[in-house]
Amino acid sequence: MSRSHATRFLVILVILTAAALLLPFAANRGLVFLAGVIAINVVLGLAFNLLFSTAGLLSFGQATFSASGAYAAALLLLRAPEVPFLAVLVIAAATGAAIAFAIGFVALRRTEGVYFAVLTLAFAELVHVIIAKTSFFGRNDGLTGIQRPRIGPLDLAQGNAYYVFVILVTALLIAVLWWVTHSRLGRSFRAVRLDPMRAAFLGIDVRRRQLEAFAISGACAATAGALMGPLTSIVSPDLAHWGESTKPILFTLLGGAGHFWGPLVGAIVFSAVEYGTRSLAGASDLITGGLLLAVVLAIPGGLLGLATLGVRRLQARPAAPSEAALPLAPAASKGETL
């Protein structure tokens, strides 16, 4: 991790956080709420991409982790309101990490590649069914009436206080994920992704690294999920549905899997398109699906890949026009940027 990379990351994070914090001054309550949901989705996308692009693990069960965090937080807020909310978030993160570890322990033991992906999907569906059929989790109706909590003297139910809290916590989670991606641990994840056998010869415990990546991704997704309950005031089995697991994948593919900020761009663009077409009932899903198809087929590097390509072409043109075709290699193959 070079210092210039870290500085550039921090500048972008501060600008994005400031923009999100200023949003309530310019937008109505609906848009502010949507921005809170997007912030949570950004973390879910980045947590998925830690597994996918950094550790080389394709998980179809990310909703399990976010839903486990959401349910852990909702249960504590409803049944043990005396537990401080920051402790609730830590417990939610631990729950997500533990479930990720348990699933990873079984799934990574005997499978890899597409079999691993299918197994994560199977576990996710199992968790979904358990939630939907267990009275403790409110069965199909879910858990309702989740109030926005207090943190010491700070009442997060007042005005946009909870939205501000969501933005700050998601910014912190983004920073954690960036640090993991660019740390020595992240480099060992990449080594395992690129060539597990060579990594093992170099002394890296491949299975342990994969489990660690799974647990970190699960913990971050669960913490983001824990923020969801007080935001929407309900947690329902829909959160654990396989459709929710596809969203972080879509954000990542749309924004660009080879870029750290890809899932963020994907989540924002995806939500903007959904919002922009919300009054076109029926056509909304078609437009969103068509856009995703177009991006995945036409620009495999995602929107950030396309942007990077455009910038490189512009930079290359005046100096050496004949070499303009060189940067055409997919951004994803160059490893993550920033």
Place this chain on the structure above:
Amino acid sequence: MSKLNRRAFLASGAGAALALSANPRIVVGQTNEPIRLGVVTPLSGPQEFIGSFVKNGAEVAVDLINKAGGVRGRPLALEFRDEKANPAAATTVARELLGMGINLQLGTIASTVALAYGPLMQAENGINLTCGAGSEKINHENYSPHVFRIGDGTYRMRAQARMMAEKFPDVTSWTGIIPDHEYGRTVWAIYVDGLLEFYPKITGKQPQIVDPIIVPYGSGDYRNFITQAARTEARGIVNATYGGDAATFFQQARPFGLFNNRILMDVANEFIVANALKTQVPKHWTGTHWYYGASASPIGESFYKAYVAKTGNKMPMGWAGEAQAAVAAYAAAIAKTGSTETKAIIEALKGLSYDTVTGARTIRAEDNQAIKDLEMIQIEPDASAADVGFKVSDYVKIPGAGVIEPATPGQAMVLRKSS
């Protein structure tokens, strides 16, 4: 009289401007601008066909009110949003509407969405009128003063049990085809509660409750469950499967003759199964939010005519009537209180008696549950009905006051159970 100086003039002017800018249109009648109502209902996805009845019903209801001069001289206008039957999507669009200043909303049909609206509307100072959400929790353990069920509650199942006791006193053994889902279990539990109350009261006989057949959702093959049901001694069957599942179940049950010598009471499919199976549909009873052919009220007749003129659909389903009842409830409450402000509308809605497509209904003040007549229709195949293949052969109306459960806001319903 003291002379008005510059400071006093400026101060009073600023005060007046502040007062006027605070909420200039709260009092109805001071402007001709439309009163905007938000309609949040499924407009895409598998529940779109129900949402389309809510949408069309609300539009027709608003057209009729506006043609009659609006509410206190102001027209009503609708702002639609797609909830996709998903609590997260529904709360997002509801908040967006609240952000636009639309605090009066209607149209929810999914229970999870209606349950999510309680704390949301309370925190954001809005109101939602559900148009068909079935969970008993809405007016019991999850009661919120900001959510009203202006249509049938779970007590329609009790009305259906009562009707069976009145019409078929000899059919005293009952079982159910119940989907493995919260909704299915609740419906069965309340139907059993009704059987245990009304059969002894009306027929003097104790009903025999046979364990229901629990069926999975979305199964393409129900034959094992059908043979299981056929082996029971129950002479009456209540069906809680829904939509495509119900159509598949009914179709597969034909060769087994499951419904040949049994009374079939369907919970809430209205014309859904009959439209799918046409002349293959078994003779059965079904509950409906509103049956257009009953001509229960002058409003119902004019609403039906306008609905057919607008959509061309001569057999609208009951959700359209629920949307009319929701729009009419807001119109009546605004007319009564002269305000569109949330607190005033909640007060006006509580205890409100007003006319709807199904006749008069009253919103119970204690738990925001409407008390209305419950409607049941009998459907049977009819080859002579060329375009639809079935006909409505009977209609029964049960007054809601005699079957509604006691109001226990904040507490779970207490139900009778078979021993």
